[in-house]
Amino acid sequence: MVETVLSVRNLEVAFLSGHGRSQVVNGISFDVNPGETLAIVGESGSGKSVTSLAITRLLDARSSEVKGQILLNGRDLTVLPEREMRKVRGGEIGMIFQEPMTSLNPVLPVGKQLSETLVLHRKMSVSEARAETVRLFDRVSIPAAATRLDDFPHQFSGGMRQRVMIAMALACRPKLLIADEPTTALDVTIQAEILQLLRQLQAEEQMSILFITHDMGVVAEIAHRTLVMFRGNLVEHGDTVDIFHEPKNNYTRTLLAAVPRLGSMTGTSEPAHFVLPFQDQQPLPPQKAETSSTRKPTTEKAPTVLEVRDLVTRFDINNGFMGRLGGRVHAVENISFNLKAGETLSVVGESGCGKSTTGRSIMRLEHPLSGEIVVDGQDLMKCSAAELRKARTKMQMIFQDPYASLNPRIRIGDAIAEPMLLHGMTNRRESKDRVAQLLREVGLLPDMMRRFPHEFSGGQRQRISIARALAVRPKLIIADEAVSALDVSVKAQVVNLMLDLQKGMNLSYLFISHDMAVVERISHRVAVMYLGEIVEIGPRASIFGNPMHPYTKRLLSAVPVPEPRERGKRPAPPIRELPSPIRPPNYIAPKREYREVSAGHICQEWDRSEWAQ
Amino acid sequence: MTVILETTPSRYALWHRFVHQNLSVVVGGVLLLSVILIALVGPIIYSVDPNAISPLRRLKPPSTLYWFGTDALGRDLFARVIAGGRISLLVGVSVSVLSLACGILLGLVSGFFRSVDAIMSRVLEAFMAIPAVLLAIALMALTTASVGNVIIALTISEIPRVTRLMRSVVFTLRGQPFVEAAIASGAPIHHVLFRHILPNTLAPLIVQGTFICGSAIIVESILSFIGAGTPSSIPTWGNIIADGRTFFQIYPHMIFFPAVFLSITVLSINLIGDGLRDYLDPRMSRNM
Numbered sequence: 001m002v003e004t005v006l007s008v009r010n011l012e013v014a015f016l017s018g019h020g021r022s023q024v025v026n027g028i029s030f031d032v033n034p035g036e037t038l039a040i041v042g043e044s045g046s047g048k049s050v051t052s053l054a055i056t057r058l059l060d061a062r063s064s065e066v067k068g069q070i071l072l073n074g075r076d077l078t079v080l081p082e083r084e085m086r087k088v089r090g091g092e093i094g095m096i097f098q099e100p101m102t103s104l105n106p107v108l109p110v111g112k113q114l115s116e117t118l119v120l121h122r123k124m125s126v127s128e129a130r131a132e133t134v135r136l137f138d139r140v141s142i143p144a145a146a147t148r149l150d151d152f153p154h155q156f157s158g159g160m161r162q163r164v165m166i167a168m169a170l171a172c173r174p175k176l177l178i179a180d181e182p183t184t185a186l187d188v189t190i191q192a193e194i195l196q197l198l199r200q201l202q203a204e205e206q207m208s209i210l211f212i213t214h215d216m217g218v219v220a221e222i223a224h225r226t227l228v229m230f231r232g233n234l235v236e237h238g239d240t241v242d243i244f245h246e247p248k249n250n251y252t253r254t255l256l257a258a259v260p261r262l263g264s265m266t267g268t269s270e271p272a273h274f275v276l277p278f279q280d281q282q283p284l285p286p287q288k289a290e291t292s293s294t295r296k297p298t299t300e301k302a303p304t305v306l307e308v309r310d311l312v313t314r315f316d317i318n319n320g321f322m323g324r325l326g327g328r329v330h331a332v333e334n335i336s337f338n339l340k341a342g343e344t345l346s347v348v349g350e351s352g353c354g355k356s357t358t359g360r361s362i363m364r365l366e367h368p369l370s371g372e373i374v375v376d377g378q379d380l381m382k383c384s385a386a387e388l389r390k391a392r393t394k395m396q397m398i399f400q401d402p403y404a405s406l407n408p409r410i411r412i413g414d415a416i417a418e419p420m421l422l423h424g425m426t427n428r429r430e431s432k433d434r435v436a437q438l439l440r441e442v443g444l445l446p447d448m449m450r451r452f453p454h455e456f457s458g459g460q461r462q463r464i465s466i467a468r469a470l471a472v473r474p475k476l477i478i479a480d481e482a483v484s485a486l487d488v489s490v491k492a493q494v495v496n497l498m499l500d501l502q503k504g505m506n507l508s509y510l511f512i513s514h515d516m517a518v519v520e521r522i523s524h525r526v527a528v529m530y531l532g533e534i535v536e537i538g539p540r541a542s543i544f545g546n547p548m549h550p551y552t553k554r555l556l557s558a559v560p561v562p563e564p565r566e567r568g569k570r571p572a573p574p575i576r577e578l579p580s581p582i583r584p585p586n587y588i589a590p591k592r593e594y595r596e597v598s599a600g601h602i603c604q605e606w607d608r609s610e611w612a613q
Numbered sequence: 614m615t616v617i618l619e620t621t622p623s624r625y626a627l628w629h630r631f632v633h634q635n636l637s638v639v640v641g642g643v644l645l646l647s648v649i650l651i652a653l654v655g656p657i658i659y660s661v662d663p664n665a666i667s668p669l670r671r672l673k674p675p676s677t678l679y680w681f682g683t684d685a686l687g688r689d690l691f692a693r694v695i696a697g698g699r700i701s702l703l704v705g706v707s708v709s710v711l712s713l714a715c716g717i718l719l720g721l722v723s724g725f726f727r728s729v730d731a732i733m734s735r736v737l738e739a740f741m742a743i744p745a746v747l748l749a750i751a752l753m754a755l756t757t758a759s760v761g762n763v764i765i766a767l768t769i770s771e772i773p774r775v776t777r778l779m780r781s782v783v784f785t786l787r788g789q790p791f792v793e794a795a796i797a798s799g800a801p802i803h804h805v806l807f808r809h810i811l812p813n814t815l816a817p818l819i820v821q822g823t824f825i826c827g828s829a830i831i832v833e834s835i836l837s838f839i840g841a842g843t844p845s846s847i848p849t850w851g852n853i854i855a856d857g858r859t860f861f862q863i864y865p866h867m868i869f870f871p872a873v874f875l876s877i878t879v880l881s882i883n884l885i886g887d888g889l890r891d892y893l894d895p896r897m898s899r900n901m
Contacts, residue, residue: 363797365793365796365797389799389800389801390799392797392798392799393798393799396797396798397793397794397797399790399793399794400790401790404789404790404791405790405791405794406791406794407791407795407809407812407813408791408813409812409813410808410809418795418798418800419798419799419800422798422799422800422801422804423799465794468794468798469798471798472798472799
């Protein structure tokens with residue numbers, strides 16, 4: 001019989017607050033075997049992170065109550081004295097978290113932080129510890145490990161920092177590694193690298209991993225067994241392949257149906273809804289007949305709503321002596337595209353590629369350096385301030401963070417009515433009816449208009465933001481990572497809503513996202529951005545089916561595939577640091593050549609030596 | 614999703630919890646209310662002229678007849694202390710309201726428009742380089758001694774601090790998506806400033822207002838004490854203490870009573886401010 005590393009029995013966690021006692025984990029039991037990865041998957045509020053905190057006893061004893069048994073190699077952690085527990089944490093259990101920057105001390109060199117742990121826990125001498133640190137950095141594939149020991153955390157990229165965190169977690173050769181959303185804050189190519197590293201380390205060290213995530217794609221990539229949690233309950237538990245192919249629980253089925261799958265759209269050119277079973281779908285009211293019948297299909301004939309020509313946005317960095325110009329961030333560099341009525345153009349790329357700045361520049365929330373932004377025939381770069389205010393009714397923006405994008409002190413009815421009243425499109429009395437109608441259109445109830453934003457969930461708030469954006473009847477909506485912060489099932493619903501609204505109102509979307517799977521589902525056309533430039537643009541089917549630029553290929557190959565049987569079949573992407581878009585003040589952007597691959601599919605010519613791998 | 618298991622607690626339990634969690638606000642509030650009550654109602658019930666000189670009853674210790682005793686000119690100290698309370702509270706409240714009003718406006722503009730901020734910040738820094746008391750003394754030297762001028766002088770020396778606080782709060786709010794959403798929906802600047810930014814800044818500024826109120830009362834007393842504030846004919850706590858200092862070793866009561874009132878008033882205001890800060894935003898204690 002194989003002895004289990006971790007055995008959790010009837011774990012119950014409750015939080016005690018001023019408002020009473022709330023149960024967050026309802027008696028769950030599971031085992032982690034040696035050399036095995038167990039994934040706990042669930043949406044926000046499912047209790048998955050609380051479970052990991054309860055295991056490491058990191059919950060505040062004054063405000064929480066933990067019941068049940070947690071056996072680590074046969075020892076019950078719930079009754080261990082705090083002194084012993086401290087040896088367990090970082091000794092027998094290694095931990096990595098979502099945000100590597102906050103877990104590292106910013107004023108100490110990373111090598112020192114790691115070797116201190118070694119001196120303390122493994123009683124090494126300083127020189128031994130330093131040698132061991134180099135070895136550990138090599139193990140986690142930090143390039144030129146020996147030269148980077150004296151660097152500070154801010155000198156590392158996000159992915160490299162997470163490698164440092166993994167090296168620290170491995171320092172005391174733990175038997176169990178608890179990874180709480182370790183790749184959520186990382187770009188998809190970096191995520192693929194880190195998952196690959198974890199798989200490799202596990203095989204070498206025979207270490208068990210408890211992997212906490214909300215992402216079914218990541219689960220499929222890494223977990224042997226999977227545990228699905230929903231509102232503090234364990235709803236399904238089993239082999240990852242079984243969970244994905246024969247889910248027994250309705251919630252698991254809903255969750256899996258909502259997972260965007262890359263490649264599921266092959267052979268079509270129009271966007272498609274998510275098919276969600278067992279969901280209390282809020283039916284949309286039928287759209288007015290004349291709008292849907294007069295709607296032109298997205299063909300060549302549709303009028304152009306947005307035209308961007310040679311847009312350049314740069315940010316000065318004044319870090320020189322006496323605030324002199326030290327350099328410039330070339331956030332957006334010479335990009336051009338157009339967008340037709342009723343069409344969705346997605347802008348994809350990794351963080352720092354300039355996709356958000358593009359959206360904000362078009363909205364004129366940033367000041368572009370040069371270029372043309374023609375919205376509905378009007379060049380926004382040549383507008384006066386008053387004209388610009390008026391022009392903003394033609395385009396609206398939806399932001400990523402549903403919690404920060406609504407003013408916490410304004411009732412949602414007033415928030416939705418505000419843009420209409422500002423532009424004199426309605427009066428106070430009529431605006432009520434219009435707000436009620438808008439709320440119905442986004443799947444909410446009209447009597448919610450008297451509530452404040454904090455009374456809504458994230459998904460509902462994003463619906464409110466959409467209603468506010470629609471209030472002025474815009475032609476173009478810029479959605480800046482509009483569904484990225486939402487739980488997977490809510491994300492699918494909001495995407496479906498956006499597709500319905502587009503059909504009904506002939507809206508154009510500029511959909512800015514890093515999530516390739518959602519992009520594949522929602523877009524007509526796709527633009528791939530890299531270092532402030534569009535490297536490839538074209539019809540969605542063509543970009544996903546026949547990617548030309550090496551960066552597009554790399555991006556697509558890094559997307560986790562929610563299919564556990566495919567695991568390990570794809571080659572690991574080579575480790576590559578994203579170059580910085582910061583240039584010296586005298587930098588002149590190179591002239592780029594483009595070629596047309598197929599109808600409408602344009603690709604930038606690339607430097608063969610830069611991409612040779 | 615969490616499930617609340619407990620039923621709604623009784624009214625008494627809620628009150629008990631509120632007192633327990635906001636002890637400093639409750640204690641401060643009770644103390645301040647008593648001081649205000651004494652200052653407002655006192656002169657009506659205890660109708661003795663605080664400026665009536667009577668050589669016959671000079672330098673009397675506290676007794677049932679003269680509760681706080683009398684001073685070197687035979688003036689009733691209890692009447693003088695409660696009259697002084699009115700001046701102190703008037704100065705404290707006026708200075709905090711005026712400096713908040715000016716500071717909020719300046720900070721709003723300075724925090725939102727970078728170009729204005731570049732100039733305004735330098736001016737404010739110049740003002741903040743001078744200690745508030747010295748600035749007030751210098752301003753008082755330019756004008757005649759009166760309660761109104763004391764209020765103006767103290768307000769001017771407090772404005773830079775309020776402006777700086779407001780500016781930093783506006784700075785962080787300006788980048789919030791809901792502010793950008795308002796700009797993106799075509800809202801004019803004044804609408805963005807007053808409807809979206811201003812209401813979200815009030816919590817830390819109200820707290821700052823209480824601290825200004827407390828410090829204004831102290832600075833007013835300092836000015837009176839050194840003779841740079843209200844004219845000595847008006848009974849303020851600072852003036853009473855100044856009058857009593859020559860007799861302090863023989864008749865300590867002349868300083869004791871106004872000093873106790875001054876301390877209790879400022880302490881209660883600061884307690885309320887501390888409590889409000891924790892109540893309005895638990896993170897503020899670290900941010901400020």
